[in-house]
Amino acid sequence: MMPFFPRRLLWQIYPLFLLVLVVALVPATWYFSTVFRSFYYERTAADLTVRSRMVRALVAERFAGDDQGQLDRLSKELGRSTGTRITLIRGDGSVLADSEEDPRRMENHGTRPEVVAALSQGVGQALRFSHTVQQQMLYIAIPLDEHDRDQGVVRTAVPVTAIESTLVDIRKKLLWAGGLALVLVAFLGLLVARRLTRPLRQMRDGARRFAAGELDRRMTVDGAEEFGEVGDAFNQMAKQLSERMAMVVRQQQEQEAVLASMVEGVLAIDLDEKILRLNAAAARQLGLDPDKDVGRPLRELLRKADLLRFIERALAGHQAIEGEVMLPEGEGERYLQANGTPLRDGDGREIGLLVVLNDITRLRRLENLRRDFVANVSHELKTPITAIKGAAETLNDGAMAEPDNARRFVDIIVRQADRLNAIIEDLLSLSRIEQGADRESISLVPAPVLPVLDAAVQSCQS
Template identity: 25%
Template sequence: MKWLSFFRTIQAKVIIIYVLLILIAMQLIGVYFVSAMKNSLTSNFTTDLQERAELMSVLAAKTLAGGTDGEEDPVESLQIMVNNLFNLDGAEIQVLDATGRVLTTSLSSQAEYVGNKNTQTVVSRALQGIRDNEENILDDDGIRKKVVAKPVIYNGKIVGAIYIVASMNELYETMQWINNIFISGILLALGLTAVLGVILSHTITHPIKELTKHARAVAEGRFTEKTPVFGSDEIGQLSQAFNYMTSRLREALSQNEEEKEKLASILTNMSDGVIATDEAGRVILMNRRAGQMLGVEGEELAGQEISALLGLAQQEGDALSRGEGLDSRLLEIAPREGDPALTMRVNFTPIHRRDTGITGTIAVLQDVTEQEQLESSRREFVANVSHELRTPLTTIKSYTEALGDGALEDTQLASRFVNVIQNETGRMIRLVTDLLHLSRLDSKEAALRKQKVDIVEMLEDVEDRFSFQMQQKDITAVIDVKEGISHAMLDRDGIDQVLDNLISNALKYTPDGGKITMEAALTGQGMLSLSVSDTGIGIPKKDLERIFERFYRVDKARTRNMGGTGLGLSIAREIVRAHGGHITLHSELEQGTKVTFTLPLVVEGGKSA
């Protein structure tokens, strides 16, 4: 398996390619070279035989024609010529007469052929005057031989033929020796090529291995490592490009992480809730504010459908799954048992992805409880103002119509009607005055004129202003100023109005013979605490939470008959808030009411009184 994996590497492929290229090139060169060498040696060998046969035919022509001296035997003369002049290793030379009969031969082992007729085809062709006669034969011993026959012509007459049979064994041995040398050269070249291929492929694959190693490091998140650059070639340029890409990728991921952290921080600290769903409407992301508004934890929402979470109808849930945006809507949700219900405005926005379509929905939850409460308070305020103004206006209109219809002539009746009109007009003036005062307090237009105020003197003045009413109802007034309290920086007119409203309410709802107590003390936080308590009829618990709302009355008919506008406690709360204080009310039915407000106790120069 190890070798198999090695052969799959680029290094092995490069070596194999180089070896195959060299092998193919050497094979092509070898085939051409061996073929050319064989043809050359064979051609030279044949040409040599042809020339020898030609020369022999010239020398033997006169002898064969009978032109020798009578004393010399022609056959013996031919034998000497063959033995001395044309002795070839492994070759046989025969001299034939015009009939094809062997006159002499160069091999003594072939002497029995002398006098016999040579019937070879090449001999017949030579005796016919054809000069180009040759062929290759394989004898009984498996030796390749070359046969050449030349006609012997004397004075234009064919007088015989020269027949040469030469062994080609030495020629083929020479060719085999050359082939062996060539094969050895090929093997040596392949070995050197393999070694050079290993070295060369290592110079290519080593940088690639380094690139691969660093690519794995980058994939694992290690962006600080750099790929070594081994040169300025293409692989070196690739290494430089990879290092540049790594640095750019590190910067991009760093920016992405930064943006992700910013987005996570924004989602976490948003005042609005955000819920993201997938294409099936299942929740995949929810920020902390959304969990607080819905009263659930993020782990509880895995796979939960947003339609069930927000209490949407089945048709609305299907519309969200199809990516159809729904109009913003108000939802009433009670997050936890005992907590007040929240009013939320939910906006749905489909998530689009290129080439994919709708991949989910973003729901933004806005807590509009306070806005709705303010809107409800505004509507209730307008309704109360309209009601408070309509009542005296209706009374004034009816009495003026009565006066116009003749009651004016009745002096006693007219006087009573005019008195009623004056009372209702005064009530309207007080109502409008209180509304203007509240408006200035709401818009911060009522500037506080703080001054150093003697607390005891201020409380005694309040008691003096209401002493006549207290005497009429036989109500006892008590002023209790604790030790350490003398002066404070206050808006005297504003605090007087607060105390007057509280004392006025105490007088209205305290029966004859009761007691009203005004107390001044210091809180644990160093604040001035002023309180007005009575022994009156008290306030039901169901009305305590709304007692400071504008135009809110516990006993509407009785309060209106007493001349109240329903704005006294609201004005008192706004004045106390303008001083940086806080006002509270505690009451028990048939046991009395205590209103306490705290103010910063600071004199000029920033010193405590």
């Protein structure tokens, strides 16, 4: 079942491809951003460590002196030139010099985490908010003397805002690069998706042509080998369908020609007595229209009781039957010899009835003519026989003694015998005429009609 809003395959695959691309690109961007951030902080921390060692090298000899002001000026000068906050802290935590603030006003830094780590581990690092400069700072602290860490600590720091600003620029560049890559890959993906779905569209168009009956056109499919094999399979299927349809059409035409040429009427109905098929002969016999009446119930079209009873009996019997039905036709009657056979499908299930109707009206009329002819011949034969018998009985009763009457009765016997002989000759002539008609050898000659009429008059007078 097709969806209510069908979508092309391209727009089902492509959004999923974009989603996968975005899902893959976002974590990658976040990962690289995190890597860059860690890398940048590590580089900044390493740079601060180098700066701290340089400052330590410059102030190591002066650290033990009493000239605190000189150290403070030097730290401020170095801080301005390097953009770094520099703080010199004694071992007890008191601030000796600072590049951003007056060390005398600064609190003890002995508890600062970077200072504690430097005194205990050799190098201290901390990322925290500075209450002195009111900024988030990255601190690196190293002992003034590696062998005597209690002498003091050199600490360098830079604002994190500068690092974050640089990281923001890097993130923007990564986002721009990722967005550009996303657009480029999306465009390339669209081209690839369209290229992948083009063979499917070609196969769709070819299948629609096949469905429309254009089986002689062949499908051309571009793309991968698999699509080409599917296209070849479609073409082979179309060829076989074309051949089979041509065979079916040819068989149907032959069947139609056979049915149309049959003198017998052929009528096929289903189990509900609806017309499935009828030929031209059946349409003429029953007064139906093959183009309009197929599919309609037979009882709505016919009022012929004999035929309907025959069909009902055939459907109920589930076997072949035959019978004779009479159909009223104008002022006369039509007689049909009906043969009914159950109609079955390929699985042997009964699906209807096949009725073959043979018009025997002419045969019935010929039978009536023969019957009338036999009756007339019998009557014609009986008349001279009755006269001969009457004359013979009269002679036998005594008419022989009367010569005049005897001669008259003998003449009657002779005439009636001649009449009987003429009837027999007529019957033999009729038989010869019928045999000649079968052999098409009757020769017609002109003859006078008057002697025939005189003979008929004399026969009637006798």
